[in-house]
Amino acid sequence: MTKLSLQALNRATLERQWLLERRDATALEAIEHLVGMQAQSPLAPYVGLWTRLRSFQPEELAKLLEERQVVRGSMMRATIHLMSSRDFLAFRPLIQPRLEREVFQNMTYGRHRLEGLDIGAVLRAGIDRMTAGPATAVQLREHLGPLWPDREPAALAHAVRCLLPTIQTPPRGIWGKGGNPAMSTADLWLNSPVDPAASTDPVPSLERLVLRYLAAYGPASVADAQTWSGLTRLTEIFDRLDLRPYTDATTGRTLYDLPTIPLPTEDIEAPTRFLPEFDNLLLSHANRTRWIDTPTRQSLTLQEALTKGSVLHNGQAKALWKLTQATKSQATLEIAPFVPLTRSAWIAIESEAHNLLTFTNPGATHQVDRLAA
Template sequence: MDITAQGLNRATLARQLLLERESLGVEDAVRRVVALQAQQPASPYIALWNRLSGFDPAGLDAAVTGHRTVKATLMRLTLHTVHAEDYRTFREAMEPTLRGSRLGDSRFTASGLTADDAGVLVGDLLRYADLPRTAAEIGGWLAQRLGAPMEPGAQRMLRQYAPLWHARTGGPWSFETRPSYVAAGTLPVLADPDVAAGGLQCLIRRYLEGFGPASVADMAQFALVQRARVKAAVGAVAEELEQLEGPDGTVLYDVPGAPRPAGDTPAPPRLMAMWDSILLAYADRGRVIPPAYRKHVTRVNGDVLPTLLVDGYVAGVWRPVDGGIEATAFHPLSGRAWAGLAAEARSLVAFLAARDPKVYGRYGHWWAKGLPGAETRLLPGD
């Protein structure tokens, strides 16, 4: 069975609730989309605003407070918001990657501790973090536990490796830039290759539910897992999956029965969050980002700017300014597209007003340095 590039785009939009806003609770929505990028505290909220009808940010506040959705270092070694019931298997799937990258990092090894030492230390740390602890508190505990201070870089590697959830700290989006940590409520099994292999099989199925059809390279990119591990995991569950041929002949995998709308299905405009998952979930990012625009959207330090989505593809970037949303299109847009973006801007300005009207303001330097654009418009907030 073949699938076109446009068909792949629409499959992603359908599974990510971006063809139309749906009436779902926060927890069900997070489960449906699998994982929300959460490096920037506002992004999961804006991601859900894009996907749900009548989304109330207080719902995500409550889910975070009740640990029904959790924020932790997971796929691609970055922060994600996931459903609490997915956390354990996702973390087990990521164990070899996190163990190698965090405990093998020179900042950690310079402490003189081995990976085995870290395993013991993590167990004690999780008992200490039965209540939320700040980084400074964890640093003080480590100094007492080890008899000498641990360098900040080594502490950071240990915190990112340990199965810790970010605890709510307040602020407009539940989390502030200075995090607090609490032990995961459902602790994963660490350093067991068989458990990690089973976790990766589960993660692959969940990934395909939310982002498929996809190639082995896409799966490896989504998780930042060695391609050999992904191939082995796909092979173990191959009988449960369908195979398709992508537009360039690449073998793609999918879960049976998942949505695959026609390539000409209408796709409404959206104002996407920074680091939105659809921009990062594939080795071939041309599924959503035209190749010519990738360097404008993903900056040299890894920042992924908030984007305009028009007809399912990135068409520019946006930022809040006095009076509304400033939208910069990378190519000429139709009057109908601008009208749709203007309606989204009015809704977004109202959504942001009570929490953070100038969201992402710290990233304004990218605009100060100049961005290419065919047209820039102020989309009023009223």
């Protein structure tokens, strides 16, 4: 099998993540190509789309949400994802085992707190409340608590959120707007039950899900796909597929890819890119050394990397960024490198930082603050 260096893996995945060159595509096309975007930080996908698309403007995604062509709901890894509505309807049933684990193995809301409970009755009660209108977590607790006074209302509401195909409705996730998350269900919000037949894929299945994953995140191992999806026992799925195997030259792991996708040359230039917090690029592989080297990982906690945006320079995560001030007249972006940066690296990073500020705060005066490594 062909051996792939970390550099080759880095460039291959950057290309299919649309991070080597911005694409002339719609936001909907990008969201479906990426098989969704992690979105518990409601505005993160806007930056994630801006960094991948040539002509993206916030109004495009806001319109898709308001017209219900895309939704935000519990999906991969039991986290909130921005998905096209057709992909949410098709693939949500496949992710159900991960969401069931989130409920019944959760140390805070699950285990003995739900033992002996008629879960079906709880879900029906949750649907009754959401039929009256989208409900916040507090409203769900207030509705469910009196019906089961011997149970923790938070545990009941958590079961409803995860076990039903819940969707967080606008204005949550709309650029320039806010509000507490309010939930509905796919049946109520999209007027359609979750159904694999709704997908544009010929046969929505775990096989199709793996193929979609590899098209956006490969080459990758079985463990990588399991990390991305939150599912287990995908080895047998990989075994049934016609995939091209590679060997990770660093670890010896077997990696898989679609046989129809050529790899870019590993010495291709990688431009500086700003990723939002929780971007799936940094969350979708069990082995993340293609993005962050081991010494950096030891000094950087995952929580730090997730709650702030990441800066890719030469294909590697080199710094964190955060918008520390944002008004109509002034916008300040703070850059905190994990490693010392060269003068040329700072020039490239600051240039892209100003491009990002122009996107997030047009018309404002921009300032980029450097923090010491």
